[in-house]
Amino acid sequence: MLQTDQKVSLAVSTVVFALRPHPTTGRMTLWLPLVRRIREPYEGRWALPGGPLEPDEDLAASAQHTLERTTGLTPRYLEQLYSFGAVDRSSVADRDGRVVSIVYWALTRPEEMARAIDGENVEWFVADDVSGLAFDHDQIVRYALDRLRAKITYSPIAHAFCDDEFTLAELREVHEAVRGCRFDPANFRRQALASGWFEPTGRSVQGTSHRPPALYRFRPSEETS
Amino acid sequence: MLQTDQKVSLAVSTVVFALRPHPTTGRMTLWLPLVRRIREPYEGRWALPGGPLEPDEDLAASAQHTLERTTGLTPRYLEQLYSFGAVDRSSVADRDGRVVSIVYWALTRPEEMARAIDGENVEWFVADDVSGLAFDHDQIVRYALDRLRAKITYSPIAHAFCDDEFTLAELREVHEAVRGCRFDPANFRRQALASGWFEPTGRSVQGTSHRPPALYRFRPSEETS
């Protein structure tokens, strides 16, 4: 247990969002998975899934692998959120050394939620209601929510919550759940199509008790990276 | 030189922007300061100012102090940019251990440029022309430029390049330099004032050979953080 000088150590954590109906209101809402801490500091509290950065893994790969290992999730969208490194963030007075966290945020489809429940130590919570988390994770969740709500307005990420083919009504429901307000179906459709991010598949949904909605898919951008 | 296991170490670097006339065209352009590396890897190459994260400093404070120490600069605006941590970013085959950099970006006024030139090992370069930097710093500079050019369109950061009191023509010149295009003075004025970010000081500039322009100041936002 050779301890060098008070070195800073690096962890990678991820805020994963999925959409599910709210337990009381029934309206679509953002949920996120948390894992229970099984050691000090903050033993027994809920925290974001994460772990130390492995020396041979890139940052995003580390987020992905840690997430897979601790929650079983493999999200469709993953992006760096922010790095948190306040001196006292691990706990006000601790001698475990200082931890800097590079935090990612991710989006996943609701099917993943079922697969992810891993017994006692992983649980999903309504994103807007979480509080009392370990470390500064309350603040991180808030920050991730703000980023998601901002980014959905100018980028096509909403489709990461949907299946490969989706109706515009489904896409609109994602926006409504994330932004917390309703959108006019007609206007939403116009803007979604005008953005050029989506294209019709030619298929449509059968068996509805009304006019069958057309199916769309995300159109990968033309960028030649 | 007791080397523990292949631990990852943490550095903080900063991309600092200032505006100065372009050496050949004379048009206002973005510049940034670089420091020459005085050890391997990349000895002799230019690199972003930065240094290891001190265990008792917050991330932003570390950026600020390292910047002050290496270049003498104390920017007016400082914000986290991104964290870079590819496994091979230090150099493809090195045994100095892996370095993860948390990079900040900063804006400063042109007066600072004069104060900052520190002899041989600090020099300012035209931001769009830098290349051949150490590590992945070319890519980081590009990323910072993109962020600056995006953010200036929806936030009042342009004022960080100006004095405390400035004319709308000066503010417009900042936008033109950063975005690389011209703006109609009348339209720019309307939008700047409609944004609510700026307010007239009541004073104006005397001694111009034309109608004296009014002076404005940045109006700190009402947010009760």
Added chain:
DNA sequence: GCCGCTTAGTGTTGACCTGACCATAAGAGG
């Protein structure tokens, strides 16, 4: 088959924003 219900999708309209451009204001210098 016809009616009523539901959601899909189209059209219209007025408020607002934007960019291009014209006009006037207010200084300096001849």
Added chain:
DNA sequence: CCTCTTATGGTCAGGTCAACACTAAGCGGC
């Protein structure tokens, strides 16, 4: 007084957006 310069205000055509009326196309009941 005339000219030149930039500041600042006005106008107008085109585009975007939200509200809302309307048509399309499925279902089930009768």
